[in-house]
Amino acid sequence: DSGVTQTPKHLITATGQRVTLRCSPRSGDLSVYWYQQSLDQGLQFLIQYYNGEERAKGNILERFSAQQFPDLHSELNLSSLELGDSALYFCASSVDYRVGKLFFGSGTQLSVL
């Protein structure tokens, strides 16, 4: 158990809908990262937060948004969903973005039908 909690584990929804994925980092970790993994693909970096502030952005679509709250949990919002958004979404956390060693949650499997 990495200590990073992601909910829900599975999500099935329809095109055009909006969903929210939630991540609770390990106790004491200030940095949160979101990644998207499509079938048989590598991990695409979406966005990174540190202590509530956005630190770095990857190829995150405009339909996607995220935030990190004062209690350090994070949410990834995906809207106007398309079939191609079906993927495994991972959250990871680390003590500090400069330290490295990311701890990953078990992911949210999103299926858009």
Place this chain on the structure above:
Amino acid sequence: SQQGEEDPQALSIQEGENATMNCSYKTSINNLQWYRQNSGRGLVHLILIRSNEREKHSGRLRVTLDTSKKSSSLLITASRAADTASYFCARSLSGTYKYIFGTGTRLKVLA
């Protein structure tokens, strides 16, 4: 592409053999890390090597880093069936501290 390049994409070996995976990158890094992923589960950190280091060991794992060639390799010695997994390299980009993952190497160790 923001991703690193790893090769081979897939590797199949017999138990007891060594497995070598390579990772190349294009921009300056703070460090490079290797992770393992079992069957679509979350990734697990294996080893981190800093940009000023050339080699690191952890149990049966040996990682090398050649910053002049912008490449790293992961060697798993005396492989076991339990080592069957996907292995990813992740680069911490200088300046931004973005952690960019490669496409991974799928390792299959046959008993």
